[in-house]
Amino acid sequence: MSHTSYRTIQTEVLRRIRTRVWQPGQIIPSEVDLAVEFNCARATINRALRELAETGIIDRRRKAGTRVSLNPVRKATLDIPMTRIEIEARGLTYGYKMLAKNNIPAPEDVTVRMNLVPLQPLLHVKCLHLADGKPHVFEDRWINPNAVSNVFTAPFETVSPNEWLLQNVPISGGDIVLTAEPATVGDAAALGIPKGTALFVAERRTFIGTDTITFVRLAYAPGYRMTTHI
Amino acid sequence: MSHTSYRTIQTEVLRRIRTRVWQPGQIIPSEVDLAVEFNCARATINRALRELAETGIIDRRRKAGTRVSLNPVRKATLDIPMTRIEIEARGLTYGYKMLAKNNIPAPEDVTVRMNLVPLQPLLHVKCLHLADGKPHVFEDRWINPNAVSNVFTAPFETVSPNEWLLQNVPISGGDIVLTAEPATVGDAAALGIPKGTALFVAERRTFIGTDTITFVRLAYAPGYRMTTHI
DNA sequence: TGTATTATTATGTCTGCACATAATAAACTG
DNA sequence: CAGTTTATTATGTGCAGACATAATAATACA
Incomplete structure (x- = not known):
C-alpha cells in the first residue's frame, strides 16, 4: 500500500463505523496501532482522526483514546455570506x-442583547435587500458607534450595513439565533406581505473582544430556505 | 520566542487582519517567510493557516499564495443532536x-425528494417529542424499508425514529433545509397550537451512499430557537 | 502576435522523531 | 479502606526535511 493519504484513512474509518466493525461507544485502535496497520506515520493517522473528531463522528481524549460517538451530535456547517453575494450567487x-x-x-431589549447600558444612543438602520426587484430580506440593525467610530461616515444610503460592516470592521466573533416568527407590522410593510405571515428570522450579534459591535435582525421573505449538509 | 504554537500564530494573523495590517484581498507572506518570522517550522504555519482557511477568513491557493478573504463567507457550525439529548441538555x-x-x-412530493419511484411504499411514522410534558417538536418521517431492512422490527411505540435510526442505521450523509412555515392542520393538532402559527421547520434527508434512507420534517413548537456561533 | 511548452513557486501532504499534556491506572500511605 | 501520590499511556503539538501538485510566469515557437 503506497498511497496512504489521510483521506484514504478517513474513508476507511468511516466505512468501519458505517458497517459496525467499530460500534458506537466502542474504542478504536490507537494512533500507533493504526499507523502500523495503514503503514503510515502517526501524524497522518492523527490528522485523519482529528478532522473526523471535528465533525462529531468520533470522540477523542488523551489517554482514554478514540471512540465512536455514542450520541452522535452531527455538525453541519452553515455558510454566512454577504446578502448581496448570496442573491447574486442565485x-x-x-x-x-x-x-x-x-x-x-436603543430600546431595552436591544441594549440587553448587546450588553450595553440602557438607553445608550445607537445608530439604527433599517433597509431592504431585493432579489430581482422583489423584497428578499428586511434588515433591522443597531450599531454601537463607540465600537465603530467611523460609522457615521458610512454611506448606508447606497451600501448596506451588512456589506459595509463586513468590509470595514475588523473580523471578529458572534452568535446567530434562527427562529420562525409571525411578521410584525414593520416586517409586513417592508416586505409587502400580510401581517402575521410566517417569517424565517436570523438574529446576529457581532463582537470585537467583549464589545458588541452590532445587533441585527434579518427577516426573510416567505419562501426563504437556509440549506446545509452533513 | 520559545512557545510558538499554531494557536499563537492564528491569534497574531487574526490580529493583523483585524487591524488592517493585512487588508482584504491582499496577499500575505508565504508560509516559508512566516516560518522564519515566527521562528517555527513551516508545518506549524501551515496548520495555523489551513484552519483559518476552513473558517473562510483567508483564501489559499497553490502557487497564488494566501490572501485575506475579499468577500468574507463566514462559516458557522450547527450542532444536530438527537432530539432527546437536546431536550435533556436543557x-x-x-x-x-x-x-x-x-x-x-408515499405522496409524490416525498418520493421526489427521496429520489424514489412514485407511489413506492414507505414506512410513515408521525410522533411527538415532549419537553416537560409540553409538545416540543412534531416529527413526520418517511423511511425507505429497502434501505433499512429491519425497520419493521423497530419499536417506534416507545423509541423515536430519530433515535432508533441514529443508533441502528449506518449513515453516510445528508442535507438539511431550514424554513419558516405556517402551521398546517396536522402541525396544529399535534402541537396544540392554532393553524397558521409561524413554525420553525427543519427538513432533513439522510443517505447511505446513493440511497435515501429517510426524509423527515420536524416542526418545532413556537419559541424554538436554533443557535450557533461564529 | 497568439499559442504551446517549460520553469518556477506556494501550498499540500507525508515521514520519523521528539517532547508535552491530560487522564487514567497503579501504587502507596495514613 | 479512603485518599493521595506516582507511573503510564494515548493524544496533542512541534520540527526538519522531502516530494507532490496546481497554478502562475516565463519562454519558445509557429
Whole structure:
C-alpha cells in the first residue's frame, strides 16, 4: 500500500463505523496501532482522526483514546455570506434600499442583547435587500458607534450595513439565533406581505473582544430556505 | 520566542487582519517567510493557516499564495443532536409519543425528494417529542424499508425514529433545509397550537451512499430557537 | 502576435522523531 | 479502606526535511 493519504484513512474509518466493525461507544485502535496497520506515520493517522473528531463522528481524549460517538451530535456547517453575494450567487439581480437611519437611544431589549447600558444612543438602520426587484430580506440593525467610530461616515444610503460592516470592521466573533416568527407590522410593510405571515428570522450579534459591535435582525421573505449538509 | 504554537500564530494573523495590517484581498507572506518570522517550522504555519482557511477568513491557493478573504463567507457550525439529548441538555424531562405508523405509498412530493419511484411504499411514522410534558417538536418521517431492512422490527411505540435510526442505521450523509412555515392542520393538532402559527421547520434527508434512507420534517413548537456561533 | 511548452513557486501532504499534556491506572500511605 | 501520590499511556503539538501538485510566469515557437 503506497498511497496512504489521510483521506484514504478517513474513508476507511468511516466505512468501519458505517458497517459496525467499530460500534458506537466502542474504542478504536490507537494512533500507533493504526499507523502500523495503514503503514503510515502517526501524524497522518492523527490528522485523519482529528478532522473526523471535528465533525462529531468520533470522540477523542488523551489517554482514554478514540471512540465512536455514542450520541452522535452531527455538525453541519452553515455558510454566512454577504446578502448581496448570496442573491447574486442565485443568478438574481441584487437591489438595495435604505428605509431609515437614526441615532437614537436603543430600546431595552436591544441594549440587553448587546450588553450595553440602557438607553445608550445607537445608530439604527433599517433597509431592504431585493432579489430581482422583489423584497428578499428586511434588515433591522443597531450599531454601537463607540465600537465603530467611523460609522457615521458610512454611506448606508447606497451600501448596506451588512456589506459595509463586513468590509470595514475588523473580523471578529458572534452568535446567530434562527427562529420562525409571525411578521410584525414593520416586517409586513417592508416586505409587502400580510401581517402575521410566517417569517424565517436570523438574529446576529457581532463582537470585537467583549464589545458588541452590532445587533441585527434579518427577516426573510416567505419562501426563504437556509440549506446545509452533513 | 520559545512557545510558538499554531494557536499563537492564528491569534497574531487574526490580529493583523483585524487591524488592517493585512487588508482584504491582499496577499500575505508565504508560509516559508512566516516560518522564519515566527521562528517555527513551516508545518506549524501551515496548520495555523489551513484552519483559518476552513473558517473562510483567508483564501489559499497553490502557487497564488494566501490572501485575506475579499468577500468574507463566514462559516458557522450547527450542532444536530438527537432530539432527546437536546431536550435533556436543557434540563427538561423528555417525553415521547407515537401518533401514527403506516406502511403506505408515499405522496409524490416525498418520493421526489427521496429520489424514489412514485407511489413506492414507505414506512410513515408521525410522533411527538415532549419537553416537560409540553409538545416540543412534531416529527413526520418517511423511511425507505429497502434501505433499512429491519425497520419493521423497530419499536417506534416507545423509541423515536430519530433515535432508533441514529443508533441502528449506518449513515453516510445528508442535507438539511431550514424554513419558516405556517402551521398546517396536522402541525396544529399535534402541537396544540392554532393553524397558521409561524413554525420553525427543519427538513432533513439522510443517505447511505446513493440511497435515501429517510426524509423527515420536524416542526418545532413556537419559541424554538436554533443557535450557533461564529 | 497568439499559442504551446517549460520553469518556477506556494501550498499540500507525508515521514520519523521528539517532547508535552491530560487522564487514567497503579501504587502507596495514613 | 479512603485518599493521595506516582507511573503510564494515548493524544496533542512541534520540527526538519522531502516530494507532490496546481497554478502562475516565463519562454519558445509557429
